[in-house]
Amino acid sequence: APPRDQDRALRERARKVIPGGMWGHMNAARLPAAFPQFFWRAEGCRLWDADGNEYLDFMCGFGPMVLGYRDPDVDAAAAAQARLGDIMNGPSPLLVELAELLVGTVAHADWALFSKNGTDATTTCVTIARAATRRRKILVARGSYHGAVPWCTPSLAGVTAEDRAHILHYDYNDPDSLEAAAQEAGDDLAAILATAFRHDARRDQELAAPAFARKARALCDASGAALVLDDVRAGFRLDIAGSWEPLGVRPDLSAWSKAIANGYALAAVTGSDAFRAAASEIFVTGSFWCTAVAMAAAIATIGKLRDGGGIAQMAAMGQRLRDGLAAQAAAHGVGLRQSGPAQMPLILFEGDSDFERGNLFTSETVRRGVYLHPWHNMFLSAAHRPADIDRALEATDAAFAAVAARFG
Numbered sequence: 340a341p342p343r344d345q346d347r348a349l350r351e352r353a354r355k356v357i358p359g360g361m362w363g364h365m366n367a368a369r370l371p372a373a374f375p376q377f378f379w380r381a382e383g384c385r386l387w388d389a390d391g392n393e394y395l396d397f398m399c400g401f402g403p404m405v406l407g408y409r410d411p412d413v414d415a416a417a418a419a420q421a422r423l424g425d426i427m428n429g430p431s432p433l434l435v436e437l438a439e440l441l442v443g444t445v446a447h448a449d450w451a452l453f454s455k456n457g458t459d460a461t462t463t464c465v466t467i468a469r470a471a472t473r474r475r476k477i478l479v480a481r482g483s484y485h486g487a488v489p490w491c492t493p494s495l496a497g498v499t500a501e502d503r504a505h506i507l508h509y510d511y512n513d514p515d516s517l518e519a520a521a522q523e524a525g526d527d528l529a530a531i532l533a534t535a536f537r538h539d540a541r542r543d544q545e546l547a548a549p550a551f552a553r554k555a556r557a558l559c560d561a562s563g564a565a566l567v568l569d570d571v572r573a574g575f576r577l578d579i580a581g582s583w584e585p586l587g588v589r590p591d592l593s594a595w596s597k598a599i600a601n602g603y604a605l606a607a608v609t610g611s612d613a614f615r616a617a618a619s620e621i622f623v624t625g626s627f628w629c630t631a632v633a634m635a636a637a638i639a640t641i642g643k644l645r646d647g648g649g650i651a652q653m654a655a656m657g658q659r660l661r662d663g664l665a666a667q668a669a670a671h672g673v674g675l676r677q678s679g680p681a682q683m684p685l686i687l688f689e690g691d692s693d694f695e696r697g698n699l700f701t702s703e704t705v706r707r708g709v710y711l712h713p714w715h716n717m718f719l720s721a722a723h724r725p726a727d728i729d730r731a732l733e734a735t736d737a738a739f740a741a742v743a744a745r746f747g
């Protein structure tokens with residue numbers, strides 16, 4: 340039977356046996372009280388929480404669910420492989436098939452290797468860049484998120500200065516600041532790391548400026564450093580060949596995870612021939628990095644996305660939501676800022692530095708069964724249909740009315 344009214348009791352039990360009740364970005368204590376912590380099940384673009392409430396979802400598990408929860412084709416491919424084996428003493432033949440698929444799909448890729456989390460992939464890119472160049476400095480955009488280990492985690496608790504000794508910062512989309520950081524690194528520059536676009540939480544998103552991407556490429560070409568694209572969050576939602584492909588800028592190394600296997604745990608690094616030797620020189624592995632089920636899921640996911648027009652579908656549904664929200668905000672006289680690609684939308688309210696409006700707005704939609712986020716970018720999936728967007732817009736209309744009533 341579906342659970343009823345269990346969220347509060349689960350949180351109380353969790354407080355006793357889990358540090359802080361929950362760690363990291365999925366801690367519901369970061370969100371208004373209306374948001375649930377625990378979820379019971381999910382299907383398509385819908386979630387059910389441990390209190391028995393149903394939601395139309397616009398977070399997609401913070402990104403992985405690119406085709407929708409429990410996609411039947413992906414789950415069938417995963418189940419078929421599960422009947423054969425998952426962990427074995429080495430990879431299944433699917434390892435080669437998946438690497439061939441990525442090399443055939445991702446424009447810059449001559450090879451691929453696999454791990455589990457986005458942090459594994461970004462850290463491996465940094466290690467390969469240093470191994471290839473025999474240099475140390477890594478340029479990272481101020482405020483960009485690349486994972487949760489000492490060289491990049493946003494909390495400095497437990498991090499030493501030595502962990503960050505060779506990380507230099509630049510401002511995203513600012514070619515001059517990138518050039519200055521490269522000059523500071525001098526002949527010790529190993530890599531320039533950049534996310535696909537600026538998707539830092541709690542501020543407007545910015546698409547990558549072509550001049551910025553080209554400057555990053557030129558600085559790496561001139562110095563022999565690696566251009567590393569962190570495509571963990573945006574990968575397979577903007578362009579199946581890589582998120583900077585529309586800009587005409589190809590990275591040397593890319594980090595992938597989230598959407599690669601529609602929710603099965605998998606990450607990948609893709610690279611060009613110039614970095615192949617270094618990628619075979621470093622030692623990377625993990626107990627679960629070769630699970631065949633996740634590779635079967637990735638093959639099914641990438642094939643279905645490529646052949647099914649999923650990216651265009653997500654963009655269209657995101658635009659339908661964006662247009663609807665813009666019209667409603669105007670009608671209610673509420674200042675709303677929408678930024679980023681339509682399929683990865685962020686909504687912020689004007690004059691809302693403490694997120695009071697955003698918290699009220701999303702609390703009102705959550706109460707009406709629509710899960711939106713007050714300050715993190717959201718994610719559309721290929722399972723979202725026009726009727727889902729229209730149903731979401733009924734909830735947002737009421738939520739705008741509540742914001743207008745409280746804040747004028």
Ligand code: PMP
Nearest residue numbers: 456457458484485486569571572
């Ligand atoms: N890079 C980016 C751009 C991300 O968005 C994330 C995850 N939010 C990561 C790296 C780290 O991925 P993971 O949480 O799977 O380790």
